[in-house]
Amino acid sequence: MSSNQAPYTMELTGRNIIGHAVVGEGKETFFAVNPSSGTEIEPGFREASLEEIDEAIQEAAKAFQEYRNKTGQEKAELLEAIAEEIMALGEGLITRCMEETGLPEARLVGERGRTVNQLKLFAQLLREGSWVDARIDTADPERKPLPKPDIRSMLRPLGPVGVFGASNFPLAFSVAGGDTASALAAGCTVVVKAHQAHPGTSEMVGRAIQRAMQQCHMPEGTFSMVQGASTEVGQAIVRHPQIKAIGFTGSFRGGKALFDEANKRVEPIPVYAEMGSTNPVFILPRALQERKDNMARDLAASVTLGVGQFCTNPGLIFLQDAAEEKEFRQLLAQHIGDMSGGVMLTSGIRGNYERGIEQLSKIKGVEVLAKGKADTSACHGTAYLLHTSVQRFLEEEALEEEVFGPSSLTVTAKDKEELLQAAERLRGHLTVTVHGTEEDLLEHRDLIDVLEQKAGRLILNGYPTGVEVGYAMVHGGPFPATTDSRTTSVGAAAITRFARPVCYQAFPMALLPDELKDENPLQIWRLVNGALKKG
Numbered sequence: 027m028s029s030n031q032a033p034y035t036m037e038l039t040g041r042n043i044i045g046h047a048v049v050g051e052g053k054e055t056f057f058a059v060n061p062s063s064g065t066e067i068e069p070g071f072r073e074a075s076l077e078e079i080d081e082a083i084q085e086a087a088k089a090f091q092e093y094r095n096k097t098g099q100e101k102a103e104l105l106e107a108i109a110e111e112i113m114a115l116g117e118g119l120i121t122r123c124m125e126e127t128g129l130p131e132a133r134l135v136g137e138r139g140r141t142v143n144q145l146k147l148f149a150q151l152l153r154e155g156s157w158v159d160a161r162i163d164t165a166d167p168e169r170k171p172l173p174k175p176d177i178r179s180m181l182r183p184l185g186p187v188g189v190f191g192a193s194n195f196p197l198a199f200s201v202a203g204g205d206t207a208s209a210l211a212a213g214c215t216v217v218v219k220a221h222q223a224h225p226g227t228s229e230m231v232g233r234a235i236q237r238a239m240q241q242c243h244m245p246e247g248t249f250s251m252v253q254g255a256s257t258e259v260g261q262a263i264v265r266h267p268q269i270k271a272i273g274f275t276g277s278f279r280g281g282k283a284l285f286d287e288a289n290k291r292v293e294p295i296p297v298y299a300e301m302g303s304t305n306p307v308f309i310l311p312r313a314l315q316e317r318k319d320n321m322a323r324d325l326a327a328s329v330t331l332g333v334g335q336f337c338t339n340p341g342l343i344f345l346q347d348a349a350e351e352k353e354f355r356q357l358l359a360q361h362i363g364d365m366s367g368g369v370m371l372t373s374g375i376r377g378n379y380e381r382g383i384e385q386l387s388k389i390k391g392v393e394v395l396a397k398g399k400a401d402t403s404a405c406h407g408t409a410y411l412l413h414t415s416v417q418r419f420l421e422e423e424a425l426e427e428e429v430f431g432p433s434s435l436t437v438t439a440k441d442k443e444e445l446l447q448a449a450e451r452l453r454g455h456l457t458v459t460v461h462g463t464e465e466d467l468l469e470h471r472d473l474i475d476v477l478e479q480k481a482g483r484l485i486l487n488g489y490p491t492g493v494e495v496g497y498a499m500v501h502g503g504p505f506p507a508t509t510d511s512r513t514t515s516v517g518a519a520a521i522t523r524f525a526r527p528v529c530y531q532a533f534p535m536a537l538l539p540d541e542l543k544d545e546n547p548l549q550i551w552r553l554v555n556g557a558l559k560k561g
Contacts, residue, residue, distance in 0.1 A: 036118060036230055040069040042253055043232045044082045045089075045246035046239070051075050056255040058225050061128040061376075061405035062369050071225040074252035079217075079262045085247030086186035086215040087268040092245040094183045094213045097540075098548070101211060102149035104242045108202055109142040111234035119230050126224040127196050128369035128405065133332065134197065141197045144204055144495045144516075148211040151518050157181070159527070160541045160552040175532050178542040181525035183213030184296075185270030188263040190284070191221035191228060192275035193371050194335045200224070201231040201251060204495075204516055205273030205298075212524040214271070215248045219263055222255040223372050229253075257283075264288050264297075271524055274299040275337070275515065278428070278506055285509045298523050299509040300502065302428040303456035304341035305490045308445070308477070309354070310462035310470055311346055313487070318354040321461060325434070326361035328489040330398070333368040333407045334432030335375070338457050338490040341428060343436045344416070344448055355436055358411060359396035365409040366399045367432060376405045379431030383410050386429060391418035398432070407431050416444045420451055442470070449476045454504025454511065457483045457490040480504065482514065 041050030050072035057066040074082075096104075112119070120134050127134075151157050158180040165176035187209040192199035199205070201218050209216050220228035232251035239249055252259060264272055264287045272288060274281050274297065281299030288297045309321065328340050343358075345351045370376040387394050391414050398409030410433040419425050419437050439445040452458075458481040460467070460474060467474065467486070478484060482503035493501050499517035502508045508515075513523045530538060540547050551560045 036115070036233065038069055038226050038229055040071040040225075040229070042072065042074045042078055042082070043229070043236055043249075043251040044078065045085045045250060046236065048233075049078060051078060054256070056222060056225075058126045058223065059372070060125050061372055062403070064373070064404040067125055067226065071229075071253045073254040073256060074259055076262055079252055079259065080266065082217050082247075082250035082252055083186060083263070083266045083268045086217050086250060089245040089247035090183070090186055090215045093215055093248050096213065096244075098152035098155050100242070101213065102152040104238060104244060105145045105149040105152070105207060105211065107238035107242050108235050109145040111238045112138065112142055112202060112231060115230055115234055119227065122230060123196050123224060123227040126227055127371055129196070129332075129371075137195060137197045140495060141202055144198070145202065145207050147495060147518060148207050148521065151521065152211055154550070155541065155548050156551040157518070157521055158541050158550070160550060162542060162552055162554045164555060165532075177529060177531050178533070178538065179527050179529040180539065180541050181212075181522065182528045184524050184526055185214060186268055187214045187216050187524055188269045188272045189216055189218045190260060190272070190274040190276065191218060193221050193223050193375065194332075194337070195275070196221070196224040196227050197231070199275045201228045202235055204520055205275070208520040209271075209273065209524045210249075212521050214524045216250075217263060217269070218249075218251040219260050220251055220253050222253070225253050260284065261287055265291065267291070267293065269295065271295055272297040272299070273515070273523070276301065277430070278302055281509065282506075296523070297509050298513055298515065300337065300456070300515045301506055301508060302337055302430065303503065303507045304426060304428050305338050305455055305457045305459070306342040306344060306452060307340045307459040307461070307490070308344045308449070308473065310460065310466035311348060311350070312463040312466045313461045314345065314348070314350045314354055316463065317461070318350055319357060322354055322357035322361055324489060326358055326365065328491045329362070329434045330365045330367070330409050330432040331491045333370050334409070335371055335430065336491050338493060339430075340459065340490055341434050342426070343434055344439065344445060345436060346439050346441065346445055351438060355395060355413065358436070362398055362409050362411040363396040364398070365432070367401060367406055367408045369403070370405045370407040370431065373405055375430060376407055379407055379429060379433075382429035382431070383433060385424070386412055386435065389414075389418070389422055389424060391415060391422075392425070392435075395436070409433065411436065413438070416440070416448045419448055426453060446473055446476065449473055449480070452480045454507040455481045456501060456503045456507045457481050457485060459485040459488065459490050461487050482507070482511065
């Protein structure tokens, strides 16, 4: 169905998607809850039984044997078909998602666009084809003392992948989000565990993928989706011997639990978990002197964007002690105090946020500088600005922990040396931002050198909220931001998480993949005897 046709009307079933079927044999039922009103939303959703989870994964393992050999063109057509099917859901998808998440229409329309565009990005990557990193070392039978064999290698798919939907991005990091898109692009089959906070949205998108699979004549079992509010559903996916990798976006507690579970298996598997970050911002003296008014306004907007429910929310702000620093904190506190906050995704997230603020404010040496406008409505998140010194930050590890919501902690250093100490003390984060003039940056080269080791993305004179989907983006970072700092969960490079290198020695041309044949029928870039060539 093309995107200019009439949108589908869909009656939700509250059941699970296994291959081409919709099933629901589980006995437990749960409901989505409207965070704005606190009321349950029909219908009830059946929690997947262990038998259904096993069936979905067994079907995925069976389908993988065929899907793994689909051409880049065939997989690209599938991803584009999924994008069209999502768009064909029309306003119904946005309406249901607004009910389940409390997120505004404009935000969700934009997120749907991002979801569709990243599917198309991977389709473009597949059509070009060079992502497989093809390498060819041709034979030299005359080499002494031993002949050199013909050796060729490329990336091949891992196998069935378990994907966990995120709470804060119900489209872009969920059923058809970056993990699913990159796994399918790599040639892996996928079993998604839908997030319990937006099961209706998940079913709508899951059934759109199901339709695309059937239209593109993909093997049944290439995609399945199971529902569940309990941890048992997720654990069953991770424990299943046919699952070969996990993609996860969420809390540190949840991601670390899955990582630990995967490493208990007889065959440990990679868990690519993005687990949150406080995304430190360093404001250097000359930049502060020149731009404190604008930075106070823009930082307040970044801290409270989406009620602070972004994994790139700037939760730590480092400054050097000076008159401008005190003025800046006053300005930032004024902006935060004027913020009205908003509805958070779930009561659980709001509760964790409030407890996090309470715990921070009780730490010795921490003061609350500002509190936004309070609201007694369900799930409302109130903005906060807190303050402490670098000395307390160095002494108290809890000050670096993420508080998921619209708050930030300013940290004042006595001098440049103390600022550097704070940077060296940092654990892993998704982003680090530095605001500085050219002179500031030249004087703080040692600081930037340290910060490069602390995050996956370094930002100069900008703000971390907002992640561009493209070829060069890195959305990852050292532990505890992620479980594997070598990877990204956003952008074209995310595909490599779900592939492994395979070497073919002394193979005849007829048995080699097209990517490795001498004539290079796909016309991709390849490393041939150490030289990058095309053709």
